[in-house]
Amino acid sequence: MTAQQDVGYHARRHGRWHVGEIVFWLLALACAFLFPSRYLVMTDIVRLALFAMSIDLILGYAGIVSLGHAAFFGVGAYSAGLMALHGLVTEPLLALILAGCAAMLLGFATSFLVIRGVDLTRLMVTLGIAMLLEALAESFSNITGGTDGLQGIEMQPILGVFSFDMFGRTGFVYSLIVLFVLFLLARRIVHSPFGLSLRAIKNNPLRAAAIGIPVNRRLIAIYTVAAFYAGIAGALFTQTTALASLDVFAFERSADLLLVLIIGGTGYLYGGLIGAVVFSLLEEVFKSITAEYWQFWIGLVLVVIVMVGRARLHRWVLFLPNLLIAQVAGRKSAVALPEGEGQ
Amino acid sequence: MTAVLTNLFDGIAYGMLLFVLACGLAVTLGLMNFVNLAHGAFAMAGGYVCAVLVNQIGWPFFAGLPLAFVSAAAIGIVLERLLYRHLYARSHLDQVLFSIGLVFMSVAGVDYIMGSQRIFINLPSVLEGQFDVYGVGIGRYRLMIVVICGLLTAALQLVLARTRFGSRLRAAVDDPRVASGLGINVPQVFAFTFAFGCGLAGLGGALSAEVLGLDPYFPLKFMIYFLIVVTVGGSSSITGPFLASLLLGIGDVAGKYYVPRMGPFVIYTLMIVILIWRPNGLFGRQAAR
Secondary structure, eight states: OOHHHHHHHHHHHHHSOOHHHHHHHHHHHHHHHHOTTOHHHHHHHHHHHHHHHHHHHHHTTTOOOOSOTHHHHHHHHHHHHHHHHTTSSOOHHHHHHHHHHHHHHHHHHHHHHHSSSOHHHHHHHHHHHHHHHHHHHHHOHHHHOGGGOBOOOOOOOBTTTBOOOTTSHHHHHHHHHHHHHHHHHHHHHHHSHHHHHHHHHHHOHHHHHHTTOOHHHHHHHHHHHHHHHHHHHHHHHHHHHSOBOGGGGOHHHHHHHHHHHHHHOSSSSHHHHHHHHHHHHHHHHHHHHOSSOHHHHHHHHHHHHHHHOHHHHHHHHHHHHHHHHHHHHOOSOOSOOOSSOOO | OHHHHHHHHHHHHHHHHHHHHHHHHIIIIIISOOOOTTHHHHHHHHHHHHHIIIIIIOOOHHHHHHHHHHHHHHHHHHHHHHTGGGGTTSOHHHHHHHHHHHHHHHHHHHHHHHOSSOBOOOOOGGGSSEEEETTEEEEHHHHHHHHHHHHHHHHHHHHHHHSHHHHHHHHHHHOHHHHHHTTOOHHHHHHHHHHHHHHHHHHHHHHHTTTTOBOTTHHHHHHHHHHHHHHHHOSSSSHHHHHHHHHHHHHHHHHHHHOTTTHHHHHHHHHHHHHHHOTTOTTOOSOOO
């Protein structure tokens, strides 16, 4: 077998659907029927999962650390809000895609700034862009409603058929379907030759360039795609909660997002989804301990995760499931360890 | 014309304050290449210590300032020995996550202990009001800031350039391996420098209660300013961050005064443009390692 065939064989094998993945999505669908009283919380989780998946695309696959991913979330949220408020595009699905495209445009424009320079410059530039947009949104209060945010958004039925209900059932199913479709797309992207080249860039940009991968163009492309995803997540936020305020741009949102992804693990797409569930559960628990000061515990979790070491922590967490699977199915390590840890 | 000069003076005072707040970060981030987003937390700690001493125990303001320095430095050295030193060799992502965690903890912790409202430190009457120099209004408090920060800057420059410790630090930063081969205790030098930087931040925090406002969200609100000072100023010398903080201070005050709507917008745009134009900072010589 030649090397090329070999690579193709392994890439295709990785790209195949595992049983665990199908179970995961069936469970997600089952939630729609199992917890009819918790639709709003579950919608939150789905949105966060989508947002985390978006940053996983650039952090986990391309190795770009961003502190300002909320910029795209915010642009998506405000575009969706403004379109609904002024009746420009009333059909939510179309508005969702347009809002995503707005964020994508911004992502494309700013990607040229982001690919320049080293890690630190990237951190500063991404953070700066988010802060800049927040400042803009605050000063143009005649458009954005300033600190009050956009108010009085009324959502039309999706496709003219499914109207948003009080309990958030439609919102949840809508978000879940959007998440699933975008997940399929992301899955296709990361298992394609394009996705493999991204991993090569993450591991060693210099080497990747040497074997003929156009590093900058690939980074621009994935950054733009990730911005689109984040924009969709923001638009979902506005559509399902009928509100958009300045805090969509907040630094805390970007910081929490990193935590979500780190909890779940980077570089295998499910990290964001699992992280979103765990993060929301943690948030719930912390808020029940001390309602006002829950951020303290979030901070503590971050510090502990870093001090213990991400790779080691994931080994601990996956120890029991892997043991069970090994006992039951007689296989080794069915739950994959996320790649690219501890670098 | 006089209003312009008054603004200029305020801007200089603001910039010098920013420099004292951020120059510790210039060492950790610029020289040691550790992304410490929690630098503002040390400043806040110093500010709150000073506030408690002056307002509740009744110490004079000028006795509270050194204590702000000492307490922030003490917190700094404890955290450095316990936590930070394990992370020097880690990836930037780990450092970012860790220091964001610290920021969240400090914000919520101070909020819990001291309440979320902005606090003021009782100032001696000597420092209140302003006087006129040929029609230019000069605030007494701001003049004091300029004097203190100016002296500190000169002292820092002297220590770094002229003393044995300064040359040890520069050697340790240039090449830690060779420095330790020459018998320099590199971890100790780093720990001491880190603590000193935290102390300066604490002093700056105490001074800034009156000018910038001190509340539990201080580390988050001014994080970007500290980062701007260091990244725009570059890390090759102490002059770079100093000039950058003066520019930032003057620009920010002028921006808020003349174009209140676009003030922060201008600052962030300028920062991005400068970083794109010169990724190592305006006054930087080479890539930070």
